[in-house]
Amino acid sequence: MAVTLAQALNRALHDAMDADDKVVVFGEDVGRLGGVFRITDKLQERFGEGRCFDTPLAESGIVGTAIGMALYGWKPVVEMQFDGFTYPAFEQIVSHLAKMRNRSRGTVALPVVVRIPFGGGIGAVEHHSESPEAYFAHTAGLKVVSPGTPADAYSLLRESIASPDPVIFFEPKRRYWLKEDVELPVRTEPVGQAVVRRAGTTATLIAYGPMVRTCLDAAEAATAEGWDLEVLDLRSLMPLDEAGLLASVRRTGRAIVVHEAQVFAGFGAEVAARVTEQAFYELEAPVLRVGGFDIPYPAAKLEEFHLPDVDRILDAVERSLGY
Amino acid sequence: MNRAEPPQVPDPATLLPPDEPVRLLDEQGELHEDPAFPLDLKDEDFRALYRFMVLARRVDRQAINLQRQGQLGVYASLLGQEAAQVGGAYALAEQDWVFPSYRELGAGLVRGLDPAAILHLFRGTWLSNHDPRAHHFGLLSIPIGTQALHATGFAMGAKLDGKDLVVLSYFGDGATSEGDPHEAMNFAAVFTAPVVFFVQNNQYAISVPLSKQTHAPTLAHKAVGYGMPGFRCDGNDVLASYAVTRHAVERARAGEGPSLVEAVTYRMESHTTADDATRYRTPEELELWRRRDPIARLEHFLERQGLLDAGLRDEVAEEAEALAARLRDEITDAPHGDPLELFDHVYAEPPAHYAEQRALLRRELDAGEGA
Numbered sequence: 001m002a003v004t005l006a007q008a009l010n011r012a013l014h015d016a017m018d019a020d021d022k023v024v025v026f027g028e029d030v031g032r033l034g035g036v037f038r039i040t041d042k043l044q045e046r047f048g049e050g051r052c053f054d055t056p057l058a059e060s061g062i063v064g065t066a067i068g069m070a071l072y073g074w075k076p077v078v079e080m081q082f083d084g085f086t087y088p089a090f091e092q093i094v095s096h097l098a099k100m101r102n103r104s105r106g107t108v109a110l111p112v113v114v115r116i117p118f119g120g121g122i123g124a125v126e127h128h129s130e131s132p133e134a135y136f137a138h139t140a141g142l143k144v145v146s147p148g149t150p151a152d153a154y155s156l157l158r159e160s161i162a163s164p165d166p167v168i169f170f171e172p173k174r175r176y177w178l179k180e181d182v183e184l185p186v187r188t189e190p191v192g193q194a195v196v197r198r199a200g201t202t203a204t205l206i207a208y209g210p211m212v213r214t215c216l217d218a219a220e221a222a223t224a225e226g227w228d229l230e231v232l233d234l235r236s237l238m239p240l241d242e243a244g245l246l247a248s249v250r251r252t253g254r255a256i257v258v259h260e261a262q263v264f265a266g267f268g269a270e271v272a273a274r275v276t277e278q279a280f281y282e283l284e285a286p287v288l289r290v291g292g293f294d295i296p297y298p299a300a301k302l303e304e305f306h307l308p309d310v311d312r313i314l315d316a317v318e319r320s321l322g323y
Numbered sequence: 324m325n326r327a328e329p330p331q332v333p334d335p336a337t338l339l340p341p342d343e344p345v346r347l348l349d350e351q352g353e354l355h356e357d358p359a360f361p362l363d364l365k366d367e368d369f370r371a372l373y374r375f376m377v378l379a380r381r382v383d384r385q386a387i388n389l390q391r392q393g394q395l396g397v398y399a400s401l402l403g404q405e406a407a408q409v410g411g412a413y414a415l416a417e418q419d420w421v422f423p424s425y426r427e428l429g430a431g432l433v434r435g436l437d438p439a440a441i442l443h444l445f446r447g448t449w450l451s452n453h454d455p456r457a458h459h460f461g462l463l464s465i466p467i468g469t470q471a472l473h474a475t476g477f478a479m480g481a482k483l484d485g486k487d488l489v490v491l492s493y494f495g496d497g498a499t500s501e502g503d504p505h506e507a508m509n510f511a512a513v514f515t516a517p518v519v520f521f522v523q524n525n526q527y528a529i530s531v532p533l534s535k536q537t538h539a540p541t542l543a544h545k546a547v548g549y550g551m552p553g554f555r556c557d558g559n560d561v562l563a564s565y566a567v568t569r570h571a572v573e574r575a576r577a578g579e580g581p582s583l584v585e586a587v588t589y590r591m592e593s594h595t596t597a598d599d600a601t602r603y604r605t606p607e608e609l610e611l612w613r614r615r616d617p618i619a620r621l622e623h624f625l626e627r628q629g630l631l632d633a634g635l636r637d638e639v640a641e642e643a644e645a646l647a648a649r650l651r652d653e654i655t656d657a658p659h660g661d662p663l664e665l666f667d668h669v670y671a672e673p674p675a676h677y678a679e680q681r682a683l684l685r686r687e688l689d690a691g692e693g694a
Contacts, residue, residue, distance in 0.1 A: 056506070064469065096473070104668075
């Protein structure tokens with residue numbers, strides 16, 4: 001049955017709330033409206049206003065009260081309405097959500113999921129298209145997860161909700177309408193395991209979230225050049241599947257890491273460094289990074305010039321093959 | 324949790340704090356009861372309040388001395404705020420919770436927390452050593468005002484669970500300028516969460532006086548903007564601090580929602596042992612507040628009541644000395660613990676690369692031992 005990534009997320013929330021009556025969902029407009037992207041559609045109708053409710057418009061308040069509710073014993077799944085509105089919650093996420101387990105010497109667990117629709121490509125106004133994942137991957141104590149397919153959207157969200165550790169869950173908003181034939185519920189590979197979406201021999205494209213689809217498109221287009229590209233979907237940035245990453249790169253000898261976020265100090269730098277440190281002698285070329293430019297996210301009519309696309313990826317493949 | 328019906332908008336006049344802070348004990352220790360804030364305390368409670376305040380002051384002095392001896396990295400004194408802290412915390416029932424900042428040693432004592440846990444934090448051995456569930460006392464929160472949201476969330480959680488439980492969040496005058504206490508009070512009011520926001524207005528945020536912190540008539544007036552009552556009490560009067568907080572706690576327990584209590588007090592020491600308050604305060608101001616000493620005022624009251632005989636005074640003094648001695652023993656040269664534990668509590672499910680970093684530290688430790 002064809003389901004969209006958005007439907008898979010919605011189903012995951014329904015099923016998680018069904019399975020565990022400690023799971024609560026709250027945020028801005030998630031109740032009656034069902035969220036601006038309808039990811040929380042019908043949760044309030046089905047589970048009541050106690051377990052799915054709208055909050056005042058305050059992101060720090062949402063994450064801070066989620067921490068308090070988790071201390072009490074609930075399992076909050078909260079929504080940041082857009083990537084660019086996550087920043088007011090940054091202090092609560094970095095100073096408390098990520099650190100309280102460590103601060104309490106392991107006595108306090110905070111099983112909180114912060115859902116963030118992220119990335120561009122939908123022609124949105126400023127602050128609605130950002131890719132802030134590196135901030136969170138850089139923060140010890142958090143898991144950072146980003147699905148690229150509907151099946152993963154379902155399975156990774158279920159797993160994140162069940163996790164005893166806090167999870168920042170980045171939903172590729174431009175792929176909300178991406179369809180896949182899948183029977184739900186589905187259990188895919190666990191968080192922390194990368195998956196080869198397309199096996200190939202010429203080079204490895206490494207991606208997560210929205211860029212998985214773009215990389216698959218690039219791999220398809222590359223066959224015209226006679227290139228057989230492998231696409232590796234990381235699925236989670238923390239934990240990073242270093243073994244899976246290295247295995248793929250060792251097979252192909254070339255690695256190109258792709259994300260929408262700006263390249264400078266982006267997550268791709270971590271991937272490039274780890275591959276270089278661990279697989280230096282198996283590499284035929286330096287690890288290349290493909291991403292957005294090192295600029296503030298541009299206005300909607302200009303985003304196509306900023307975002308990595310098939311051409312920018314294939315250009316990088318060509319440069320890699322030139323070594 | 325959302326209400327189908329719009330809430331009844333309260334009459335703002337009923338939310339306003341009084342012109343003067345509620346004071347039940349004058350400086351001579353004479354009791355002037357206020358029918359709006361009845362005292363439901365017995366003689367044993369008066370003695371208990373005295374005991375907690377004396378213990379808090381003794382532990383505070385011990386902590387300052389330990390810092391001066393190099394045993395604590397830094398310490399944030401509560402001197403002068405004993406009545407506000409003890410009175411506030413004493414108004415809670417056993418099932419209730421406290422979410423403190425980093426200065427609430429006195430409140431911790433009331434909740435049964437071993438002050439060694441707090442001193443370990445300031446020594447820097449392990450980040451915090453106490454289980455919040457043991458005494459319903461949250462971990463010390465250093466980023467200003469952030470704990471107020473945890474208090475509100477905890478209270479929302481208790482309400483959703485149908486539990487009779489009130490949460491008290493301490494924060495200071497400086498914190499009222501931060502966003503989080505604002506969001507916490509707003510959320511608590513919207514969800515009718517059983518929270519008491521207890522502001523210890525000690526007049527200074529490090530060096531910045533209240534006059535540069537806010538243009539509000541008083542901090543308690545801020546409550547009106549959230550649709551909750553604002554109360555003010557003399558924070559150097561433990562009975563007023565107790566009675567006003569008790570009223571706020573009972574309101575919350577009865578389902579009437581949150582309120583804000585401003586306890587007007589004074590931080591007699593510097594912000595922390597790393598600060599020098601002589602750079603921004605005058606000796607005259609300090610002297611003015613020294614005359615309002617909260618323990619002396621309670622002692623006057625106890626003497627008037629015939630409760631403070633030599634027996635009680637000696638008993639409490641001995642207990643305080645014994646506690647200070649135990650803390651000296653426990654904290655002096657306390658080991659920092661196994662460095663390899665650094666990796667043990669970050670995640671329930673640690674990432675694979677922690678094994679490499681742990682092994683690196685292991686090698687560094689072994690090399691250090693060999694050298």
